[in-house]
Amino acid sequence: MLQLKYLRENKNEALKALEKRNFKDSNLIDQLLELDEKRRKTQADLDQQLAEANSLAKEIGQLFKSGAADKAQVLKERSAALKVSSKELQDNLQEAENQLRSLRLQIPNIPKEIVPSGTSEEDNIETERAGEIPSLSEDALPHWELAKKYDLIDFELGSKITGAGFPVYKGKGARLQRALINYFLDKNTEAGYQETQVPHLVNELSGYGTGQLPDKEGQMYHVTGDDLYLIPTAEVPLTNIFRDEILEEKQLPICLTGYTPCFRREAGSYGSHVRGLNRLHQFDKVEIVRLETPERSEAALDEMVDHVRKILIELEIPYRILRLCGGDLGFTSALTYDFELFSTAQDKWLEISSVSTFEGFQSERLRLRYKAKDGSKKLVHTLNGSSLALPRVLAGILENCQTPEGIKIPKALVPYTGFDMIS
Structure with missing residues (x-):
């Protein structure tokens, strides 16, 4: 607020x-x-x-x-x-x-000065593009066909068990999923983020604290009998660890990372843009969260963006970075950078990460402050980012790394998968 x-x-x-x-x-x-x-x-x-x-x-x-x-x-x-x-x-x-x-609660956060004006994603500004987009053969397949061909992911079985948007990962598909989780966590902990395991359900106060309530209640799964919500991202429980706290300045920065499944009741639609792993109701994500002093928050955002950039470079994924315009900015965000990978088989960009600063907006809701060296109490600045969301990263690897012999695993992941080719 x-x-x-x-x-x-x-x-x-x-x-x-x-x-x-x-x-x-x-x-x-x-x-x-x-x-x-x-x-x-x-x-x-x-x-x-x-x-x-x-x-x-x-x-x-x-x-x-x-x-x-x-x-x-x-x-x-x-x-x-x-x-x-x-x-x-x-x-x-x-x-x-x-x-x-x-x-x-009805008034959104103030956008930072560098946020461009605009009404939709069409007005976002591309700030960077890197990586070589591979040239695939004419018979290259989208990831949902590759998943079926190599028996990696079963979308129909997920629909049988639960419904659309709940895939079942199998064999090397499950192994690749687990490899990505461990790889992301290792990269984050090496960068100074403390690994933290958190609950996958939160109470109403937690939802209000980080801004999912009342803005996104229609997108969250609500366990009505216990009045709890399935988390849409690890940001919610990780940040709420510090709700109603007064920290000491010497405790900052606080840097956390956590892996969780994420649950989102997004409106259903049809078409290739929601096929396969492009949009799910349940998916895995590794998150990074930072608590900073106001003086350090801008530099912290740049460091988070650079951290995600280095991971994508190491995974040899072609990517671009977008600075979101005001019309596409999340309710609580003051500034957001989206990362997108290029899906060669689908011939389009897919969002795989958002890195945001909320400045003191979430902390005002959380009643989260720190005691400065001069004795005054100030709002902590909160930041978070996907590092990374798995479904579209996995989709990008399957599509961009396909060869006539099979799917070649990026070198950085081979120590985690135990294999270098899916065939």
Whole structure:
């Protein structure tokens, strides 16, 4: 959430910045600021009444001790009236705070200055392209056909067991999947990220903390009997480890990595863009999360982007990096870079990673702060990235590495797979 103090002092600046997201609801912010003014006045009145009540309590005690019971009784009546009115003010304050939170949850993060304006993915800016796109034979196959040919992934069996979007990995397909997970975790831990295993279900507070609720509740699987949510990404439990915490500056940065399955109830559609591994309801992903001071967060984002870049270079995958425009930016993000690999067999780019900084937006929701060296309490800056999402990486390897003899495994993965060819 955006801080109220920021919105009070920078309303016009905030509205101008939010235009990059095509957010132009100035009435919402006016309503929020008006309610905030009412809340602060209510708080001031309540503080005054509570102070008066405390003063009266002391005076009443002294009057009883001195034998002035009549005077004490008059003050007791005033004290009783204050108790009633202060209870009403407390109720009004709680209602105002609930309404404020509801309004604040509707306002997205402020995009950073370098975020381009735009309305959709068509307006994203390509910042880098690297890697050699292989030349495949005319009879090259898309990954779903390769998976069937070499008995690596069974999409129909997954549909039988669960439904569309839940594939079953088999034999060398399962081994390649496990190899990628271990490879990504090893690369991340070598770079200083602490491996962390987290629950695959989270409570409602965790969903609100990182911004999946109320923005994406329709995309999350909800276990209604226990009011828990299957995680859409490891970002949610990893970041919520620090909800309601006040850290010491010397603890920062905190760098974590974790492997989890991810679950997403994305709207179904048809066509090659959702075939095979292109879009799933359950998939595996290795995530990286960082907690930084505001002064270090920009450099940290660059380091995360460079980290993912090095992995893709080592895997010999042709890739490009996009800086997302305001219209394609996630609700909580201040700046996001997407990585895409080129699928030669499908002749298109496939997103395989997003690396984002949220600055203090998530921390305001999480009530996550750190105590600076000067003693002040400041919002921690949070960042996260896919390092990496497996389905499309695996699809890219199958398609781009196919040869007449079979699928050649990238050299970096051979120590993890135990084989260098699928045939």
